[in-house]
Amino acid sequence: MDISDFKSNEEIAWCPGCGNFGILTAVKKTLSQLARHPKDILFVSGIGQASKLPHYVNCNCFNGLHGRTLPVASAAKIANRNLTVLVTTGDGDCYGEGGNHLIHNIRRNTDITVIVHDNQVYGLTKGQSSPTSDPGYVTKIQEEGVILEPLHPLEMAIALGAGFVARGYSLETEHLSWLIGEGIRHKGFSLIDVLQPCVSFNKKNTYEWYSKRVYKVNDNGSYDPENKMAAYEKSHEWGDRIPIGIIYRAEKETYEEKRGLSQGIPLVDEQIEDVDIKGILSEFV
Amino acid sequence: MTNELTIKITGEAGQGIQTIGAALCRLFKNAGFHIFANQDLMSRIRGGNNFFQLRISDKPLFALRQKSDITVALDKASVALHKSSMTDGGILVLDRKKFNVIEEDNAFFDVPFYDMAVRTGGSALFINSVSCGVLAGIVGVESSYVEQAMNATFAGKDEDVIRKNKDAACVGYDFVRSNLKRDAFRIKAGAIKDTNTPIMNGNDAIVLGAIRAGCKFYSAYPMSPSTSIMEVIARYAKKFNIVVEQAEDEIAAINMIIGASFAGVRSMTATAGGGFALMVEGLSLAAMTETPIVVVVAQRPAPATGFPTRTAQADLEFVLHAGHGEFARAVYAPGTIEELFFVTIKAFNVAEKYQIPAIILTDQHLADSYRNIETFDLNKIKIQRYIISKEDSKRIKNYKRYQFTESGISPRAIPSWIEDVIYVDSDEHTEEGHITEDAEMGRKMVEKRFYKKFSGLSQEVEKPTVYNMERADIVLLGFGSTYGVMREVSDTATDKKVGFVHLPQVWPFPAIEMAGLLKNAKRVLSVENNAGGQLARLLRRETGLQVNGSVLKYDGRPFHVDGLMDRIKKEG
Numbered sequence: 001m002d003i004s005d006f007k008s009n010e011e012i013a014w015c016p017g018c019g020n021f022g023i024l025t026a027v028k029k030t031l032s033q034l035a036r037h038p039k040d041i042l043f044v045s046g047i048g049q050a051s052k053l054p055h056y057v058n059c060n061c062f063n064g065l066h067g068r069t070l071p072v073a074s075a076a077k078i079a080n081r082n083l084t085v086l087v088t089t090g091d092g093d094c095y096g097e098g099g100n101h102l103i104h105n106i107r108r109n110t111d112i113t114v115i116v117h118d119n120q121v122y123g124l125t126k127g128q129s130s131p132t133s134d135p136g137y138v139t140k141i142q143e144e145g146v147i148l149e150p151l152h153p154l155e156m157a158i159a160l161g162a163g164f165v166a167r168g169y170s171l172e173t174e175h176l177s178w179l180i181g182e183g184i185r186h187k188g189f190s191l192i193d194v195l196q197p198c199v200s201f202n203k204k205n206t207y208e209w210y211s212k213r214v215y216k217v218n219d220n221g222s223y224d225p226e227n228k229m230a231a232y233e234k235s236h237e238w239g240d241r242i243p244i245g246i247i248y249r250a251e252k253e254t255y256e257e258k259r260g261l262s263q264g265i266p267l268v269d270e271q272i273e274d275v276d277i278k279g280i281l282s283e284f285v
Numbered sequence: 286m287t288n289e290l291t292i293k294i295t296g297e298a299g300q301g302i303q304t305i306g307a308a309l310c311r312l313f314k315n316a317g318f319h320i321f322a323n324q325d326l327m328s329r330i331r332g333g334n335n336f337f338q339l340r341i342s343d344k345p346l347f348a349l350r351q352k353s354d355i356t357v358a359l360d361k362a363s364v365a366l367h368k369s370s371m372t373d374g375g376i377l378v379l380d381r382k383k384f385n386v387i388e389e390d391n392a393f394f395d396v397p398f399y400d401m402a403v404r405t406g407g408s409a410l411f412i413n414s415v416s417c418g419v420l421a422g423i424v425g426v427e428s429s430y431v432e433q434a435m436n437a438t439f440a441g442k443d444e445d446v447i448r449k450n451k452d453a454a455c456v457g458y459d460f461v462r463s464n465l466k467r468d469a470f471r472i473k474a475g476a477i478k479d480t481n482t483p484i485m486n487g488n489d490a491i492v493l494g495a496i497r498a499g500c501k502f503y504s505a506y507p508m509s510p511s512t513s514i515m516e517v518i519a520r521y522a523k524k525f526n527i528v529v530e531q532a533e534d535e536i537a538a539i540n541m542i543i544g545a546s547f548a549g550v551r552s553m554t555a556t557a558g559g560g561f562a563l564m565v566e567g568l569s570l571a572a573m574t575e576t577p578i579v580v581v582v583a584q585r586p587a588p589a590t591g592f593p594t595r596t597a598q599a600d601l602e603f604v605l606h607a608g609h610g611e612f613a614r615a616v617y618a619p620g621t622i623e624e625l626f627f628v629t630i631k632a633f634n635v636a637e638k639y640q641i642p643a644i645i646l647t648d649q650h651l652a653d654s655y656r657n658i659e660t661f662d663l664n665k666i667k668i669q670r671y672i673i674s675k676e677d678s679k680r681i682k683n684y685k686r687y688q689f690t691e692s693g694i695s696p697r698a699i700p701s702w703i704e705d706v707i708y709v710d711s712d713e714h715t716e717e718g719h720i721t722e723d724a725e726m727g728r729k730m731v732e733k734r735f736y737k738k739f740s741g742l743s744q745e746v747e748k749p750t751v752y753n754m755e756r757a758d759i760v761l762l763g764f765g766s767t768y769g770v771m772r773e774v775s776d777t778a779t780d781k782k783v784g785f786v787h788l789p790q791v792w793p794f795p796a797i798e799m800a801g802l803l804k805n806a807k808r809v810l811s812v813e814n815n816a817g818g819q820l821a822r823l824l825r826r827e828t829g830l831q832v833n834g835s836v837l838k839y840d841g842r843p844f845h846v847d848g849l850m851d852r853i854k855k856e857g
Contacts, residue, residue, distance in 0.1 A: 010719055040701050044544070047711075055708065055719055060700040062547055063710040063720075064540065065570050071504075071537040075544030075552075076700075078528055079502060083548065083701055101540075104533035259528060268549040268699060269675070270526060272499025273668045280521055281493065281660065284483035 003032040010055045019196030019207075020049055022170030023117060024056055026177040027088075031057065033181060034084070042083045044073040046098065048124050050090035050117030050196075067097025070105040070114070074255070077110045080268040081256055084184060087114040092122050095131040095151050102153075106160040106189055110255045113183040113190040116153065117170075119198035120205050127201035137204060154235035157191045158228065158248045164190035165235065165248040169214045170197070171207060172244065182246060188254045195242070210242070217245035225249045288472050289342035291350045292420060295367055296359030299331040304438065305413040306337035307655075309420060310484050312434035313341045314657045316426040317475035320484065321346035321769075322655040323843070328509070328593040334366055341424070343476035344776075346656065347621070347769030351845040355423055355470060357416050361386065368392065374469060378419060394465065401456045411453040418457030425471035431458055482660055487651040487766075490622045491581055492517040493661075494629025495553050496525055499668055500579075502545035502552040504530040504538045509593050510649035511555040511583040535560040539567030539580070546576050547709060549672065549699035551633055555581035558600045559590065565607045568642050572612035572734060574709045575687065575695070577636035577643075579629070584648040584765075586841045595841030596649035598765055598814035601823070604644050605792055611731065613738035615643040616792035617747065620768025622658050624789050625651070628747065630666055635745065638671040639738050640697060646791070648814065650843040651766035671697065678702035685716040689729065693737025739793060747790035749798060757784030759853060760806040762832060764788045764820055767812045770844040778850065781857070785812075791820070794827040803830055810856055811835040812849065 006028050014020050031041065041059040045051035047066035054061035060083070064072050069087045077085045087094075094102055094116045105112075120137070122128040129139050129146045132153070136145040157165045164186040168176035176194065183190035195214065197207050217223050217234060223245070225231060231248035256262045292309070294302055303324065310322050318341040327333040338353065340346050352372045358364045361384035364377065368390065371377060376394045379386060383399040396419055402411035414435060421431045435451045485493075491514055495503070503522075505515050519529045528545075532538035535556050542552035556564065561582045571578045582604055586597040604616055615635050619628040629645060636643035673681060673696055681703040688695040695716075700707050708718030713730060715721045752772065754760060758781040761771045771785040786802055788795070803809055803824075809832045811821040818835035825831050836852045838844055 013720075038706050039704060042548075042700055052720070055710075058706055060706045061708045061710070061718070062544070062574070063708075063712065064543070064574070065566060065711055068536065068540040068567070068570070071532065071540035072544035072547070075502065075504065075530075075541035076548040078530070079545040079548035079550040079552075080701060100533055101537055104537065261528070264526075267501045267526070267528065267545075270499075270501060272501065272551060273670070275497055275499055275525065275668075277493055277497045278663065280496070280524070281483060281663075284485045284489065285481055 001032055001035060001037065003028055005038060006031045006058045008056050008058045012056055013052060014049060015200050017199040018049070019119060019170040019198065020053065020117060022173050023115065023176065023194055023196060024053060026168070026173045026180060027053065027115070028057060029173070029177040030180040030184070031059070034184065036084055040082060040084060042076055042085050043088060044069045044076065044085065045088045046093040048090035048093045050088050051093060053088040067093055068101065069093065070098060070101040073112045074105055074108055074110040077112055078256065078261060078267065080266045081261055082266055085112040086184070087112060089114065089116055091116060091118040091120060091130040091132045095153055103160060106157055106162045106191070108255050109163065109188045109252060111188055113180065114192065115180060116191070116193045117196045118153070118193050119196045119202055121198050121202040123198050123201055134204065152236065153191065153193050154247050155232065158232050158235055161252070162191055162248070163188045163250045163252040164246070165231070166190070166192045166246045167244045168192055168194040169210060169244050170194055171211060172214070175216065175244065179246065186249065188252050195244070213240060213242045214244050215241060217243040217247065289340060289344070290355060290424065290470060290472055291353040292339045292341070293336050293353040293356040293367065294359065294416060295334060295336035295356065295363040297332050298327060298329050298335050300359050301410065301413045302335050302337045302359070305416055306339065308417050308434050308438040309339055310655055311437055312417065312421060312430050313339070313424070313426070314477065314484055315433060315480050316430045317477050317480060318342060319345050319476060320655070320657050321348065323349055323650065324653060326594045334362060336367070341472070343473055347772045348846050349843060351847050355420065357420065359412060359416070360384070376423070376470070396457070396460060398457065401460070402453055405452040405456050406449040411449065414450040414453035415457035418454035419461050422458040422461030423465060423470050426474055428455065428458055431455065477657065482657055484655050484657050485622060486653055486655045487622055487625050487647055488513045488653070489517055490625040491555070491629050491645065492521070494626040495579070495633070496521060496527070497666060498630040498633035499551045500527060500553050500633065501550040502528050502542060503554065504532045504541040504552070505554045505556060506532050506535045506538050506560060508557045508560045510585055510652040511557055511560070511581060513652070514555040514581060535563035536567065539564040539578070540570070542578050543567060543571050543574070543576050546578055547574070547700070549702070551637065553579040553581065555583060557583050557585045558587050558603060561600070561604070561607065569608035569610055569612070570711055571642045572608060572610070572614065573711050575640040575734065577640050579632045579636050579643050579645065581645045581647065583652045584646065586839070592841040594649065596766070596814060596843050597839065597841065598648055598767070599816070599819070599839065601646065601764065601791065601815070601819040602817070604646055605823070612734045613639065613641050613742055614792060615641065615742055615790070616646055617644065617789060618646045618764040618791045619789045620750070620765060620787050622656055623661065626661055628789060630668070631747070634669060635742070639694060639742055641738060646765060648766050673698045673703065675702050679704065681705060686718040687714060687716045687730070687733070689716060689733065692741050693733040694741070743793040746793055746795050749795055749802065750787040750789065751802060752787070753782065753784035754786070754802070755784070757782045758807055759783045759857060760803065760809045761785035762809055762811045762820060762824070763813065764791050767814065767844060770846055770849050771812055773846045774849050774853065777846070783853065791823065794823060796827040799824060800828045800830060808833045808857070810853065812844065814838050814843065
């Protein structure tokens, strides 16, 4: 497949300079290298600027409700394991409204790849704090600054047993594209938190702010993402230095494997017209 | 007195009343009786007071009676609690010595069942089997049925366990035959000729219907009284290759079935009113994305947690209006186990045909009540798929998921089957499924999802059931589980002729038909397990007709045949 196969003609509704553009570029690049037909790829998204992304690529798209991406994505994968399922969601969608689904879908471990556009602010509703906003961050609602402890998605995901936990940065599109590819190749639930500046509402966590801080976690080749305790430590690093890359990875049996869905015909291909219930009906006699 | 008995077994939660109830249902059916049984459970795991009620008769049964002819008290507290709800001449079986009951009462029949249980089985657990034998003895069925019931109930267990239970039951049976002087409870067996027929409850029928309809994905969060649907479908999941997933909450449950259905698999969830409250957002999503789903709402009393283990019909208006925005839906309210089975299948077909949510509205009474039924006529079932077949999919290019059509139904393609991609959106969208702000497009899409689909749906509404209507003095009106009690009242009313109209589907409302049925009725009374008279209100809204009165019950308990009869006389 070529990158042009994934081109969509939809007009892009993001602000000029939005961090989402870098993610879109990275996603398309990854898709072009997957050797999968667009019809076999499904994007599930919720509500927010991140969730518009599926309209800007030529793949199947289920753009559902705010926070409800993961149940839809997991079940679609269960119904048809031949689909490559990706989720594009935001920090509000995935960590706020959909927090409970994140917890339990990490536990469920279906083979889906979740890309969280994390700009630490609510864009579509115009500038309120998000679960990942830095403490002290001032908004029209949090006038004296955010007083809640930020959610630490990578730490949380590792603690919950996710098998692929990563962070990308939208300006590092090559690196991000590689990360997404690794996430897709990983069997099971993959979480990729992507730092993505909101040029309209987040005046603190800007391109400049992120660019000064991010570094590739395995630049010198000494970082071992399979060491869980080290990964846990690394996932907590935030402030002057912010690591990007694969923070934690572990092979785990997927939901589909445990359920026996990875063999035989996919559920969607089963004939259902003539299901014979005579046998079980007789059990009620 | 007709040839029927009401039997009650009562004790603490955890004493095994459910097991004994199931054994008795089987025993009396095999002896040729029609049965109707229901459990009255408290929302607790141990202690309190639970009871299993069983009616047996030579005629088909559809409901319960208030008072019992034979009560077996398995603990001391049950004696005082249930003494007052006996019929004249009824007997209350108790273990005087064990319960330390000194008072005398004409109804008391002393059976030392604790001693018998310990003597035959080695522990008090065997009182259940002793009680089975006692009841069979009182009713006077042949002892072979007792043995048969024990064999079936404990099938698969150790020889020793089976033998001990049989011994316990036989000791109970023999004790009654030698000590009970009265023959008042001997009723004629053999009314059912073919005893090789099923006994099941409403939830069982839903599961069988769903499996036959090709349900391949079931996701739910446990909530009484819907939970046994998940348990029973899970029991058969392997055999039929169905994925049953316990979701993290009801919001996830409905979104999961939407995801699976979008991917092309028939999917269902079930819950009670409280769980459905969480699903409402997803219901609207299914409507907007035009994804077929089947949702069972098994009602229980509310607001909020209400009576978790009891019954109500107070969510009719809720399910009719649930979901933000305007869209077509189908709401079924079957009245019997047979109807539940066939309606569940229909709900899957209709949901897929119109690409809408279909709701099956039941309640605890229908969900948990057991009846002997005729074996379903499986030949009349037709499962039709309303998707672009895999074969045809190969030719589909430039696909528009929401293509405008006369019927409002766009041909539905399955992702990865067609050569094109599919866009689905919860935002207002174009025919291609892309987000739009266009006013004209918005108007047309609302008409597609609401008017056009509704108009087709209205053509295939389940017809109201009409019973004993000719020259009826009183016409009862109901939906869902009240079918049973209306049917028995109608069959047995003597001073006035009572007929009834029952709606197995409440939406789209069969307005023209109902207006025709009721316009010449002398006196119409709605019979509802709610406080608002919700069906009467719906009738007035849709037809302009007003009922003459409503018989309402909102105490968490189902109507009883005698209770409804009394209320009708007063209203009447």
